[in-house]
Amino acid sequence: MIRNPIKRDVLIAVVLFALMLAVPLLTGTRYVLTQLTVFFIWAVVASQWNLVLGVAGIFSLAQMALFAVGAYATAMLAYYIGLMLPAAMLLAALVTVGVSLVIGFACLRLKGPYVALLTLAIGQVMYLLVVNDTACFTMPASGCLPLFGGARGFSRFGDLGFRDLLGSKWYIGHYYTGLVLLLAAQLFCIAIIHGPLGLAFRGLRDNPGLALARGVSRMRYQLWVFGLSAFFTGLAGAFHAAQFGVVGPTAFAFAMLLFILAMIVVGGLGTTWGPLIGAALLMWADEGLREVSDWREIGIGFVLAACVILFPKGLAGIRLRSGRGPDPRQDAPPAPPPHTRPSATPGAGPAATG
Amino acid sequence: MDVATQILISGLTLGAIYAVSTIGLALIYGALNMLNMAQGGLLALGGYIAMWGMQAMGWPAPVAALAAMAAGTLAGGMIFVAAARPMLGGEGFETRIFIATIGIGLMLESVILKLFGPQPQAQSLKLEGGFMLGRVSLPLQNILIFVTALLMLVLVAGLLNRSRLGRAIRATSMNRDAAQLMGVPIRRIYLTILMLSGALAALSGIMISSMSGLLPNMGADPMLKAFIICVVAGLGNVPGAALTAFAIGMLEAVIQYIFGVQYAFAILLCLVIAVLIWRPQGVFGQKEVVRL
Numbered sequence: 001m002i003r004n005p006i007k008r009d010v011l012i013a014v015v016l017f018a019l020m021l022a023v024p025l026l027t028g029t030r031y032v033l034t035q036l037t038v039f040f041i042w043a044v045v046a047s048q049w050n051l052v053l054g055v056a057g058i059f060s061l062a063q064m065a066l067f068a069v070g071a072y073a074t075a076m077l078a079y080y081i082g083l084m085l086p087a088a089m090l091l092a093a094l095v096t097v098g099v100s101l102v103i104g105f106a107c108l109r110l111k112g113p114y115v116a117l118l119t120l121a122i123g124q125v126m127y128l129l130v131v132n133d134t135a136c137f138t139m140p141a142s143g144c145l146p147l148f149g150g151a152r153g154f155s156r157f158g159d160l161g162f163r164d165l166l167g168s169k170w171y172i173g174h175y176y177t178g179l180v181l182l183l184a185a186q187l188f189c190i191a192i193i194h195g196p197l198g199l200a201f202r203g204l205r206d207n208p209g210l211a212l213a214r215g216v217s218r219m220r221y222q223l224w225v226f227g228l229s230a231f232f233t234g235l236a237g238a239f240h241a242a243q244f245g246v247v248g249p250t251a252f253a254f255a256m257l258l259f260i261l262a263m264i265v266v267g268g269l270g271t272t273w274g275p276l277i278g279a280a281l282l283m284w285a286d287e288g289l290r291e292v293s294d295w296r297e298i299g300i301g302f303v304l305a306a307c308v309i310l311f312p313k314g315l316a317g318i319r320l321r322s323g324r325g326p327d328p329r330q331d332a333p334p335a336p337p338p339h340t341r342p343s344a345t346p347g348a349g350p351a352a353t354g
Numbered sequence: 355m356d357v358a359t360q361i362l363i364s365g366l367t368l369g370a371i372y373a374v375s376t377i378g379l380a381l382i383y384g385a386l387n388m389l390n391m392a393q394g395g396l397l398a399l400g401g402y403i404a405m406w407g408m409q410a411m412g413w414p415a416p417v418a419a420l421a422a423m424a425a426g427t428l429a430g431g432m433i434f435v436a437a438a439r440p441m442l443g444g445e446g447f448e449t450r451i452f453i454a455t456i457g458i459g460l461m462l463e464s465v466i467l468k469l470f471g472p473q474p475q476a477q478s479l480k481l482e483g484g485f486m487l488g489r490v491s492l493p494l495q496n497i498l499i500f501v502t503a504l505l506m507l508v509l510v511a512g513l514l515n516r517s518r519l520g521r522a523i524r525a526t527s528m529n530r531d532a533a534q535l536m537g538v539p540i541r542r543i544y545l546t547i548l549m550l551s552g553a554l555a556a557l558s559g560i561m562i563s564s565m566s567g568l569l570p571n572m573g574a575d576p577m578l579k580a581f582i583i584c585v586v587a588g589l590g591n592v593p594g595a596a597l598t599a600f601a602i603g604m605l606e607a608v609i610q611y612i613f614g615v616q617y618a619f620a621i622l623l624c625l626v627i628a629v630l631i632w633r634p635q636g637v638f639g640q641k642e643v644v645r646l
Contacts, residue, residue: 053449059448059449059452106627106630106631109631109634110630110634111634112448112449113383113389113448113452113589114585114589114630114634116389116452117389117578117581117582117585118585118626118627118630120578121578121582121623121626121627122623122627124578124619124623125619125620125623125624128616128617128619128620129620132616132617132620254574258456258460261453261456262457265453269446269449294464294467294468297460297461297463297464297467298460298461298464298465298468300457300460301456301457301458301459301460301461301464302457302461303457304453304454304456304457304460305436305437305453305454305455305457305458305461306457308441308450308451308453308454308457309436309437309440309441309450309454312441312444312445312446312450
């Protein structure tokens with residue numbers, strides 16, 4: 001048993017990565033590999049959203065909007081300017097960071113539920129602006145195309161080049177691209193959770209008075225996490241665009257947002273591995289429910305509600321409580337005397353500063 | 355002049371519809387710190403029950419409306435019993451109840467979709483006809499909506515300000531612990547609030563569907579609007595929410611006339627974002643001071 005949590009998590013990540021590396025050698029089935037590639041994409045989004053929602057405590061629902069920004073920016077850069085797709089993806093991720101900082105500046109001054117509603121509203125505005133725009137920007141052979149693609153969206157903006165390189169086995173190239181992306185995103189999560197930023201948020205949660213007095217600025221650190229996690233979210237969106245070759249307004253759909261949110265909640269909000277467990281479980285369940293597709297929505301709704309009510313810490317939380325002893329780092333400091341404990345509004349969530 | 359009358363009519367109707375569903379949300383947030391994301395499902399439930407009661411069961415309109423409100427009351431009560439009560443006072447209640455009610459709303463909408471199908475349907479509970487006001491037509495349905503909404507607002511205001519139950523509700527929203535120490539049964543108050551808000555949502559759902567038709571996901575946009583109204587007014591502020599509902603309804607009617615229907619919601623949201631940057635605690639909200 002490795003005591004150091006950073007070493008432990010990095011080791012798990014590397015072992016999992018090595019196992020996943022071998023999958024294409026064992027099975028050549030295109031269906032399995034494509035499903036796994038999609039899993040990599042959603043796992044990246046879930047893990048980054050978990051950083052915002054669970055670690056930094058920002059009640060943001062803008063993550064899917066940022067994902068869509070990454071996808072749209074990639075498609076537009078490649079379609080209008082004719083950029084190579086890998087370059088367009090990287091640029092799109094930077095664009096996403098820029099957009100996230102604008103949203104962050106507007107939202108992070110607000111309290112929890114206000115942030116949730118405002119970020120939801122921002123996503124909705126983006127969706128409405130894209131769908132309702134009917135003025136033609138260019139006239140390709142397929143007909144009128146609005147600036148943001150309209151209700152139809154973009155297609156035929158090039159690919160990652162694996163079709164030339166690997167021929168009919170191009171999807172294996174996408175599989176490895178997705179895997180590397182997920183590894184990078186997960187290592188980034190581990191670094192944030194165990195690094196100075198994670199420490200700052202743990203301080204703000206355990207004793208906000210002391211943390212604030214020591215100069216830990218909640219908003220500044222929240223903005224950091226918001227912006228940094230937007231990079232990988234945008235990159236995931238860009239890769240999604242490259243994988244499927246189309247970008248449309250369905251990226252903004254509320255059902256998609258719920259699906260990813262369910263992954264995080266089922267797996268365990270604020271845990272290192274919860275979002276990945278949740279993503280794997282929900283994608284597996286989703287495939288299983290495909291046979292009875294009208295029950296899918298009811299199933300997701302039920303799982304979402306039941307998990308928050310019955311397992312507040314998610315599946316990862318259950319495993320932690322029963323399997324492993326108490327984390328030595330968490331119960332090391334003695335509890336503060338009763339009169340210095342924060343007296344937040346009863347029953348409210350994490351105490352907020354006014 | 356005609357244009358102004360037209361805008362006034364549609365603005366007041368929109369405002370009335372929004373006000374009825376918004377005060378329910380404001381009551382819930384004020385007392386429980388809970389955002390009820392199942393509201394959209396409750397709106398659809400009310401609309402569909404009223405239609406089903408009139409078409410399949412042949413009930414007269416008032417009975418169908420009462421049945422819809424009863425169903426809303428029941429659903430609201432079940433949300434409290436099944437979701438809110440087990441996690442009340444637990445860690446991260448606000449986040450968890452938000453996500454749980456999203457799940458419940460999704461289940462409600464999916465069940466309606468399975469029972470009634472995805473095709474849009476017309477609301478049977480609707481007054482036909484109207485009369486002319488100068489050269490502007492004034493549909494009876496709009497008058498019915500406005501009068502019903504006003505009646506509901508007066509009833510709720512009376513309940514909150516004059517009755518024993520209302521005093522208990524207000525006490526609970528002001529200070530939960532103090533109210534409990536004074537012997538207010540806060541769990542029963544919470545249950546009552548959720549049931550009341552469910553009934554209001556069902557009524558609002560009938561109104562909305564009589565204007566724009568029935569769809570299983572018809573509640574999504576009105577719910578977002580109701581929350582926006584709550585946020586602009588300051589979460590949990592009931593009288594402010596009612597006032598803001600009418601203001602937003604009027605504003606939406608004006609925007610619809612000037613810029614066209616398809617941009618109304620987007621422009622409205624941009625205005626709201628601007629308002630929140632200017633006053634993060636809402637127009638009627640008070641700056642919150644949290645002691646550490």
